[in-house]
Amino acid sequence: MIQPQMPETKNWRFHRDVENLGWLTMDTPGAPVNTLSRQAIMELEQLVERFEELAQTGELVGVILLSGKDSGFIAGADVSEFDAMSDFSVLPEALKRTHALFARIEALKIPMVAGIHGFCLGGGLELALACHYRVVVNDDKTRIGFPEVNLGIFPGFGGTGRSIRQAGPVDAMGIMLTGRMLKAGAAKGMNLVDKLVRHRDMLAWEARKAVLQKRKAVGAAPFQKLMAMGPLRSYVVGKMRDQAGKKARKEHYPAPFALIDLFEKHGDDWKAMIRGEIDAFVPLMGSDTASNLRRVFFASEALKKQGTKGVKFARVHVIGAGVMGGDIAAWCALRGMSVTLQDLDMERIKPALDRGKKLFKKRLKKKHEVDAAVLRLEADPEGKGVGRADVIIEAVVEKLEVKQSIFGGLEDRLKPGAILATNTSSIELERIAEKLKAPERLIGLHFFNPVAQLPLVEVIRSTFNTDAEIGKGAAFALAIGKSPVVVKSAPGFLVNRVLMPYMLGAVERVERGESKELLDAAAMAFGMPMGPIELMDTVGLDVGKSVATELGHAVPEGSKFDALVKAGKLGRKTGEGFYKWVDGKAQKGETPAHADLAGLGRELVKPLVDMTEVVVAEGVVANEGLADIGVILGTGFAPFLGGPLKARKDGKA
Template sequence: MTDVVRLERLGAIALVTVNNPPVNALGVAVRQGLLHALRAAEADAEVRAVALVCAGNTFFAGADIKEFGQPPQAPALPEVIAAIEACTKPCVAAIHGTALGGGLEVALGCHYRIARADAKVGLPEVKLGLLPGAGGTQRLPRLAGVAKALEMIVGGQPIGAAEALEHRIVDELFDGDPRAAALAYAQRLLDEGRGPRRTGELSVPGTDSAELIAARHAEVAKRTPGLFAPLRCIAAVDAATRLPLAEGLERERQLFLECLHSPQRAALVHAFFAERQASKIADLPAATRPREIATAAVIGGGTMGVGIALCFANAGVPVKLLEVGEEALQRALQRARDTCAVSVRRGSLSESEMERRLALIAGVTDYAALAEVDLVVEAVFEDMAVKQQVFERLDAVCKPGAILASNTSSLDLNQIAAFTRRPEDVVGLHFFSPANVMRLLEVVRGARTSHAVLATAMAIGKRLKKVAVVVGVCDGFVGNRMLFQYGREAEFLLEEGATPQQVDGALRTFGMAMGPFAVRDLSGLDIGQAIRKRQRAILPAHLTFPTVADRLCAAGMLGQKTGVGYYRYEPGNRTPLENPALAPVLEAASREKGLERQTLDERYIVERCLYALVNEGAKILEEGIAQRSSDIDLIYLNGYGFPAWRGGPMFYADSVGLDKVLATVKELHARCGDWWKPAPLLEKLAAEGRTFSGWQPAHHSGEQA
């Protein structure tokens, strides 16, 4: 035994209890303890059945992340599971909390499984660029069938206990204490004379396996081209349908190692750890306590404001939605209902749950109604004069200690805070549209934002199930400041000779969810016009700007809202089609710059756009606007459609090699001007042979130097 695994003999039943807080991760001590306990139970002639339970809040929640990247230590998990399955005495696992990854694989190795009614089970390894490597791809199809196994292994989403029972993944549901349930079930096995029932000896149910596998393969190849692990997951499940267990496990191991050594696995693991690192704020005292947020309010009932209000309602937080007049308020409340109705039609939300959530949104038209709320989020038009009016009103009516948050996407939060007598209570909460769907939340820390308010903002992000990342104050913060460089270079490419289809296609091939011009058409070209005007007013005069977007706006071609922009759109259809009116616009823009249009290759297009992101990201790091490069990656993975399997722009640059990135940036600087002046940090790290991931700043100022 080990300290984390305890074996008790209770009559004829050996009770194995694992206690490895906080989530009973399957680290080496747990694996050793399980193997020793099983061997002891097998050798004890008085023991006739084995019950496996976990202490605390959960069954095994997966691998021990401390072992990621470390040399493997014996016993390996497949060895432990093989010993469980080979046991001559019936073994039952009692699942509560979550059984994920290796945790579910352990349960599948047991002869019987029971689950508490509120438990969840799943095999999420694909999200880390892997596949289940301890028999999950071989045993799950034998219980649940090929269709369900493919859904769980390729999709990586957990399912509830009732669904697991329906698909034979568990044998019975229970309520209450897992220990008592496990002992009762084991005793029933003995009373009924039931022995081991080994999953690996079962046949895969169903007869249309080949057809199901071929269909899923075609679907995945089309939906996520370039992703490595999902197709290997499918191949492993295919092996379960054709091979006996021992040979299937060998095939699974081969495919697992292919995934393990793929660069995509490293990128996805980087993204996994980046999400955990983001909550660690360098200079936030450990004793800082967040304020209690029992009620919230949102100013503005447009698409963004309604989305933010729904975020709070979805999390069970009562929220007041303020609009300037009754008519506008009713439109906003109807927009909230229409948004929820879409989820009801899709089957992801019940009618009763929709009504419960909508009941938490109270429409108001008077600022006085906000006097007692704990948090207000402003989501009005992106204009400093409008923000000033809102924050002066909030400062006058909100109670002391209320947090005043702005959803501004680029304006100076310190200036906004100065409109109040309590700048320490002002913070930025930059949601991304649609706010009730997008996971990213930029938490903007002003020069005078208090520690307690910052901690509360991060806690709210977690409560709303967002990926919250702290950023400092500058024009556009992190995400939009970098996006400006990316979009500018994409438009310069149009002036040099590319078409929107070529640029968007090259970046989609790289893995971006959408190309920059399709995104602009979706959001509306007029949205960026105010930002471009402001940028031209504050940036040095020698920096030239592309003009295609301005020309389209002047012609009334604003994207999907007008049916024509960089692309053309048929009524009721969002499929981008070639815009025949664009060619003369591009030719005029090229002519004005004295450029002869030429054919551009895909690699040049990708490097021109992505290295603009990287160079600006390096400046952001050096200025302390972001704490660490992984925070920048997290922002781009969750808010801007950057492919997770590339790890984010900064990780991607590390994987290419900063010396190579710098060489290209220098070439572009010489040819394209000072937009491409190399970031000093990029030059420093490239010269020293270091990476962004390995760099730590000397301090975090929280605002632009």
């Protein structure tokens, strides 16, 4: 069969079959995922022009758009081009050109059907929404959404209006404002996609039928559109602003609020919404917030490239069923590992199993998945799982002699190649390992509380370790969905070293009579996710005191801090610390008025920033970029500022 002459492209493959169906496959060269680079968009422009010509002559009856990548459909626009694209002299024209291209796709006289598997995000979803029909693989790997808000922007290729057209204003705005990714069934329920298939090998057949039957996607139901009309839109906008304000401050993260403003103006007309996108989008792309969030994105992506390749982990043994040990064990089971959890007796292990089941129910939803996770988390008071485990993690009390005795009894029971790790939060590994026959085998895997929420794991390297042990430790962190940052064994490592002066400085101010509510509010006004006093309660006052002592910060006898620890009022886990806690929430009094909350916040955060500089100077982390991303992931330090050292360079901390 003679193929029509097509433009030469690097990102796309095209062929026409005997039914005059066009098969367009995206396959970004030399990359694990497809992205809509400027080159890819220009090539697609040439292809669409050719489709128009072939449709006119009857040589093409439809186009099926697929991905050549196993990872998924299209992961979005090419973020590596965003810095260059943020130039105001370039961006508006580039956006207009893409808008025009997607409008031409929508206006094609022949059907264009998207066949989606895996990731379909951002600009990829916007392209799919410009197609006439969408077929999606209904499996656990499929994820559909608009993550742009996490980069300080919102959809800019027409996705605002087209998602509202398909899903209705409330659902569409909800996924754009939160950046959450949908599974295939949820996307179908929202009308973002039209047909589900069970396997990827069914995509082509179902997409072919969609073209031949000239199927067209159906828009949102009339009752859904009512929420964008007249007074109802004002009500919806008010609710959206309230919700957005609870999650972030407008001055810190302007994108959600700019999107809500756009909806307030044009929410009842999806085409007007698209036309208004560019003017609202351009200032966001060039903002400091977007620039810093891109920096955080690239640093986070770089962490995923660490670790020894090809290492497999199936079994984990955790020693210590306290809050940290139990939650580490539950997280590993949630991520598919078989886990044995050891402590002195079942009485100590059972609360950890109960917390694990709560986590599974919250994260997994389906009963059979919860039941499977429960079976993967096994009580093991006698430590029988040690010899079978690929990873052994000690998470007992922060006492050197206790840790040394545990590891001394484990060494001869390990299987070859197993990782031996401690979750110590402050003790140098060299001291823990000094009595081991093979001290090079012990690494640190330092998790953070709450384990299910904080993504960082510090992979701690002692003077004994080789690259092989550290590489395996980083690979394990990645295998359980965490972000590894390699740090040198030194008191407090990275995160606790920088956190402690910040938290203790705030505690000292409370000891002098300042309002804990005011200090917490000031830190949050600066951009921290939680204030230092609430954080101390969350970490646990006993843990805080232990780490402070290990780092040389004495907790004075007779201080309020000391009295609370002696009274067993250890914070959130005991129901009372500096605050009283009810249902996991700190009960706070009124916050006194203050003329400059954010300024007070900068003052509070200064010891953290100062110590981050010291840690880099001492070589605890390899460079400033790793220090910034480590502190962001481990403490929640304001991502919109790019990290403590970037914030200081910019004069904002």
